Amino acid sequence: MQRRWIWLSLSGVLASWALSNAWIPPAAWGQEVTLNVGKETINGPDEGTDREAWFAEMKRWRERERARIGYVDAEYTRKEVDDLTTFSKEQGAKGLATLALTAEGVKGTAQKFIKPEEVEAIKALTGAKTGDLVLFIADSKAVANKTLSALRLLFRDRLNLADKDLLAFAWVLDFPMFEYNEEDKKWDAAHHPFTMPKLEDLPKFETDPSQILSDAYDMVLNGYETASGSIRIHRSDIQQKGLKDEEIQAKFGHLIEAFQYGAPPHGGMAPGIDRLVMIFADEPNIREVIAFPKNQAGRDLMADAPSPASEKQLRELQIKLDLKKVDEK
Numbered sequence: 086m087q088r089r090w091i092w093l094s095l096s097g098v099l100a101s102w103a104l105s106n107a108w109i110p111p112a113a114w115g116q117e118v119t120l121n122v123g124k125e126t127i128n129g130p131d132e133g134t135d136r137e138a139w140f141a142e143m144k145r146w147r148e149r150e151r152a153r154i155g156y157v158d159a160e161y162t163r164k165e166v167d168d169l170t171t172f173s174k175e176q177g178a179k180g181l182a183t184l185a186l187t188a189e190g191v192k193g194t195a196q197k198f199i200k201p202e203e204v205e206a207i208k209a210l211t212g213a214k215t216g217d218l219v220l221f222i223a224d225s226k227a228v229a230n231k232t233l234s235a236l237r238l239l240f241r242d243r244l245n246l247a248d249k250d251l252l253a254f255a256w257v258l259d260f261p262m263f264e265y266n267e268e269d270k271k272w273d274a275a276h277h278p279f280t281m282p283k284l285e286d287l288p289k290f291e292t293d294p295s296q297i298l299s300d301a302y303d304m305v306l307n308g309y310e311t312a313s314g315s316i317r318i319h320r321s322d323i324q325q326k327g328l329k330d331e332e333i334q335a336k337f338g339h340l341i342e343a344f345q346y347g348a349p350p351h352g353g354m355a356p357g358i359d360r361l362v363m364i365f366a367d368e369p370n371i372r373e374v375i376a377f378p379k380n381q382a383g384r385d386l387m388a389d390a391p392s393p394a395s396e397k398q399l400r401e402l403q404i405k406l407d408l409k410k411v412d413e414k
Contacts, residue, residue, distance in 0.1 A: 160187060161218060166194070172239065173222065176232040182221035186213055195221055227264070238308060247307070249367070255305045262286070262297035276301045281316040281352070282323070290326045302354070311361050314354025321345055 161169075166183055173181040183193035184207065191204055199207075213219055220236060222229040241247050262282045263272040272294045274280065282290075286297040300316035318324045321344035324337070362374045372378035379385050399406065 173232050176235045177228045178222050178224055178232040184219040186215050186217050188215055253307055257303040257305055259298045260301040262299040263294045276315055279317050281318045306364055309360055309364060312354050312356040314352060316352035319344060319348040319350050
């Protein structure tokens, strides 16, 4: 029997919920819910969503994706599920919930939290059948998408789903301008602070920075970023929107002043030649195609660098070290 793996992410506060044409819990409306199945993402429903249109799109989406879902046995052992959970935590998720649809019934870590009607709703949404394994990530959109993407690539390689002789290029456009920094409680530039925002999104600087898109772009080959670039800001009034006044004057005052004399629109991109060579050579790691690669600890083993600085060098640079010894705790 062919077995499939399916992944489903829930972003927001809902830990379990049902989704069917007949019923959606009222708590679900107005919450951000992101569904990831296969290669597409569809957001919704929210308070302004047309229910019939949304479910119609869900049905068309599911039928398109069913032909592209990989195959994995729902009878995964406890150790195999634990390994997937550990892998998910390494991506930043708090854990991984599973729902195994076996011939003996529904099993998995999510089984005791999901009602029978909710299981049927998930099966209707995903097209899951007996023998399928559904993986859940309940977290923020950023964490859920990152973790599910990593799981998808893991299964791609584990099950040999990708054609190794195919060069699949793609462009990724319209990146978010900002991402929220939870630690500092502020919006940071997702690419860099000199990326031009979409001009039609300028009013959103004062209302909702999360909805501002940027003129940034990446070229992707077989899932690897092989080139990245953007259109740069060339107007001082726009540059000042993305940086605080004191930061502008201290770090970029000369740039703002130069813009006032007029600067043409400009941009560019930087290709990753080493990464392209790695893909063409069918190597698993970019260090295999770099002449003098550093290891994962950042050391150059050939030159034995970095090496300790002498006391004389430190005095010349007016650097004082206060380092703990290796055996200190």
